[in-house]
Every structure is written in structure tokens, then in C-alpha cells.
Amino acid sequence: MSVRVMLITGRTAKQGMTMEIGKTAEEYRRAVAVVELSPSDAEKLGVSDGDTVSVKTDVGSVVVWCKVSKALDEGVAFMPYGPWANAVISSHTRGVGMPQFKSVEVEVSPAPGMDVPTLEDLVQMLRG
Amino acid sequence: MPVYEDVVCPFCGCLCDDIVVRVEDGRIVEVKNGCGISSSKFRNHHRNRILKPMVRKGGKLVEATLEEAVDELARMLVEADWPLIYGLSSTECDAISKAIELGELVGAVVDNTASVCHGPTILALQAVGESKATLGEMKNRADLVVFWGCNPTASFLRHMARYSVLPKGMFIQGRKDRFVIVVDVRRTGTARLADMFVKVKPGRDFELVQALRAVLRGYDLSVEEVAGVPMDTVREMAEKMKACKFGVVFFGVGVTMSPGRHMNVEALARLVRDLNSHTKFVMMPMRGHFNVAGANTVSTWQTGYPYAVDFSRGYPRYGPGEFWAVDLLARREVDAALIVASDPAAHFPVEAARHLARIPLAVMDCKVNMTAMMADVVIPVAASGIECEGTAYRMDGVPIRLKKIVDPPEGVLPDREVLEMVIRRVREVM
Numbered sequence: 001m002s003v004r005v006m007l008i009t010g011r012t013a014k015q016g017m018t019m020e021i022g023k024t025a026e027e028y029r030r031a032v033a034v035v036e037l038s039p040s041d042a043e044k045l046g047v048s049d050g051d052t053v054s055v056k057t058d059v060g061s062v063v064v065w066c067k068v069s070k071a072l073d074e075g076v077a078f079m080p081y082g083p084w085a086n087a088v089i090s091s092h093t094r095g096v097g098m099p100q101f102k103s104v105e106v107e108v109s110p111a112p113g114m115d116v117p118t119l120e121d122l123v124q125m126l127r128g
Numbered sequence: 129m130p131v132y133e134d135v136v137c138p139f140c141g142c143l144c145d146d147i148v149v150r151v152e153d154g155r156i157v158e159v160k161n162g163c164g165i166s167s168s169k170f171r172n173h174h175r176n177r178i179l180k181p182m183v184r185k186g187g188k189l190v191e192a193t194l195e196e197a198v199d200e201l202a203r204m205l206v207e208a209d210w211p212l213i214y215g216l217s218s219t220e221c222d223a224i225s226k227a228i229e230l231g232e233l234v235g236a237v238v239d240n241t242a243s244v245c246h247g248p249t250i251l252a253l254q255a256v257g258e259s260k261a262t263l264g265e266m267k268n269r270a271d272l273v274v275f276w277g278c279n280p281t282a283s284f285l286r287h288m289a290r291y292s293v294l295p296k297g298m299f300i301q302g303r304k305d306r307f308v309i310v311v312d313v314r315r316t317g318t319a320r321l322a323d324m325f326v327k328v329k330p331g332r333d334f335e336l337v338q339a340l341r342a343v344l345r346g347y348d349l350s351v352e353e354v355a356g357v358p359m360d361t362v363r364e365m366a367e368k369m370k371a372c373k374f375g376v377v378f379f380g381v382g383v384t385m386s387p388g389r390h391m392n393v394e395a396l397a398r399l400v401r402d403l404n405s406h407t408k409f410v411m412m413p414m415r416g417h418f419n420v421a422g423a424n425t426v427s428t429w430q431t432g433y434p435y436a437v438d439f440s441r442g443y444p445r446y447g448p449g450e451f452w453a454v455d456l457l458a459r460r461e462v463d464a465a466l467i468v469a470s471d472p473a474a475h476f477p478v479e480a481a482r483h484l485a486r487i488p489l490a491v492m493d494c495k496v497n498m499t500a501m502m503a504d505v506v507i508p509v510a511a512s513g514i515e516c517e518g519t520a521y522r523m524d525g526v527p528i529r530l531k532k533i534v535d536p537p538e539g540v541l542p543d544r545e546v547l548e549m550v551i552r553r554v555r556e557v558m
Contacts, residue, residue: 011283016165022176091479097452103331
């Protein structure tokens, strides 16, 4: 079971506040390793707040916590800026320096029992 | 128990300058007037700090003296064929100036975080021009405020209260005298506070702007909707914009990071230009990092260009599409990197971030972050605007002096002093 949605990445107040505690703080991971889904997309997947889901593109995939948001239309998802979201964002900038951090087509599927990576896990992933 | 008044918050481009900070035993214990993020920044500045210089030896970061770390960093930059110096938007202007001097010395590319923020805005405004004003002028005069692709309730928490929506101005009596329009793909906190919310389909901003321009010019488009927005709404929005006395479009990375990028901003700048045939209209990018506007300004003073400046030929070159950090890393072209006051490993897309792990990497920062965890040289620095003074540029280009409130940890210097040490060392070994 999966849904294809348009991912928007962006700022949240919690992301800003926890970033100032520190990127290695658990509060930061809890605030940023999250994907917000519309109620209807969450229902299709059978997931609710706090469940783990996998977000995937051709670039990569990442496991994050789900949060259901009434602010989103069906087919639109949101992730706070940060290394979890960037695990699925392409580095291609179409020659203008700016990656496409918004309007990215992603596949979201339930990931029961899977761990949300820590910052250390993501560092290891980058180091190979 | 010193109490510091009129402290400038070094978090976002609002640079709120009315913060009151109480210090006890060299520690910040109370913050008044600041938003939640500001308060978190001041109160948590001492947490998760890098306290000692470190150099990677045998695969592990080990403690080093500042001189050893500076030596290693200087060697790294001198030995590289094409190093990258990146970040700079969360430090003060003197440090930015020194980083550019260092870049020229070692033939580096010097880029700042504008390249993944309002870089497309810079490109667009270089092409079209910009009708602008200070935040003070907007507060005093703007009776119509558009937030397009930005959400100040999440990113610029006091913007609406201090500058754009709620405050009384010379000719504006507060919220009741302002009509607020929000254009976004989702119903954000800002959208909920608006008089008119225009929900655009993701990635379709360009079409909506062009439809507004067409309507303003008197064309009646024979379609039901544009970019998911009913034509009646487009017409109503155009009428509101035309009828105001002083309008402003605040726009964010919802415009610059979406498909179309600089083309979206170009269209928006042209819309604002068109509106000036009817009334007074200005625009302003919502600049995120507290001194990203300063990074662009200092870079322009010293090199002629606001960001993405290459010194590999001994003189500054600005090549759109060539010298941006993400492209250089994703194409694996740079062979060493110095990151100052930024965390690209966390905030760049994965392929670009992965190259940082492949090349010699140095970080100057206050706090432990993902890039520092991957680095070969890590140098702790003082927090600008909390532990050292300096100058920063507000999002409207107004320079504001940052204050020093508390001492940095023992032996920890401001960015500018560390960069001066690196410059001296590079000159010695070159």
C-alpha cells in the first residue's frame, strides 16, 4: 500500500526552536523527522499520528513519523527542512543553483516497526 | 544581574531589536519580547556547543589546539585545487569580509546560503529590477499586504506583529486598516489570519502571476480557473491590488524553490512593476538567516557579485549555473570545503551532501551539527550577536549593530578572528 503525493518542504516554528537547542537534540529529531499527510491520504495508508512511514523518490528513501494535517489537500504532503527531508530531494538545480525543495513527487508507504534514523545514522549514510 | 535592553535577535532577517535579556552569573536566564525561536536561541546558546578545536586523526576527531586546527585548515585550503568556502549568513559582516579575503587568497569559490534560499530572487531582480521600501515605510503606509509562498507564523514569528499586519503606523491604524492576502499551496497559520486566502496548486505560481498581470491589463481570460484558482478570485485579487494606496508583496521560498524558480520571481517583479501604473507597490523577499542579506551585501562590495563568486583565476567571476555550492558538490568539482556558520550536510540534498563526506572538510561553528560530525577540522567560534558584536543586515537592507551579551566559552574566538588567523597562516605557507 502506498500513495503518490506532492511533497512540499518548509520551515516550522518547532523546527526553528529545536534547532536552536541543537541538531543532536532528540527534540530536533522529533520535530523534523516528520511527514505531514492529509487526512484522506493517511486514511488510505491506514496510518495516524506517530506511526512510521517511508518516504521515497528516485534519489533515496527515509523513514519518518507521520502527522495528519487538516491544512493539506489530498495529494499534498509536507516535511520540515532538514536532513530527513533532504534524503529524498534531488541535487539537480536545472542550472540555477537551487534544488527543487518543493513540489516533489514522492511515494509514501506505511513502515511499521521501522526505526526513524538518528542524525548519527544519517551521517553514516552520507559517509557510505 | 545585568539586564540588556534593545538587544538584536540574531535568528531571522527581521532582526528584532527590542529584545530584553537578563544575565545571571554569565548565563542568560530570561528573554523578554522575543518570539519562541528567539527565546530558544538566547536561552540555549550554551547547549550542544563545540568547545574545543578538533582534527581528525586515524578516522576519529581528536582535540587539538587552536593553532594546530588553524594549521590543518590552512594546509587543506592551500593544497586544494578548487576549494569551496560556504555558509556565512549566520555570522556578522566582518567575518563575511574575512572569508571572502581568504577565498581570494586560495582561489576558492565563495558562496553563501542565498544560493539555496533567495538565490533565484537575486537572479530575477538583477534582470527586472526591484520596487522596494524599508520595513518601517511598509509599517507606516501599507494598506494591502500580500504574503506569497511564505509563512511568517512559522518562520518569522514577529514579522506580522512588528512590521506588516498588526502595528500602528503613521498613516495606518493597525490591523483594521490593512487587507491581507495569502497565496500558498496549503492553509498555513498565516493563511488562517488573512482576509483572503488564495490556494494555488503546487508549482503553478507562475501561471497565477501571469493571469493577474493579464487581468490588470484588461484581458478577460476565457478559462474557469488558473493554477487551481477560480478566475473570479483572480479578478477580485487584481482589483484589491489595484485599488490600494500602498501595497506590498512579501514573498518566500515557496516561490523560489518551486518549479520555475527565478522565473516565478521575475513574473512577480513584473506584476509589481505593472501595479505601479495604478498605485504604489513594492516587494520584499523574506530573508531567512539573520545576516543572509549582509552576506550578499558584503560579497557585492568586495567582489561585485552577491554570491557564488569564483576566485580560481585570481579575479572574481560570477557564473550562474556554475559556481553555486549545490552544483559544485553534486558535480564533484570542488576538492575541499570550509563551512562557516552553516550546516549543508543537513540542508543540502543528499547527493550534494555526500560529496562533503568525500573531500577534506573544515567547519567553523558554535554548535555540533551534521557537517561538523563529518568534518576533518572543527573550530569552535563565538555566537554572533550573543557572545560577540558585529553588524548584520535586516531583510530590507538596513544595517543593525549586534550586541555582545555574554562571554564565549574560554578560548573560543569570534569567526572574524579565527579567519584572520587562517589568512595569516595561509600567507605563511603559500
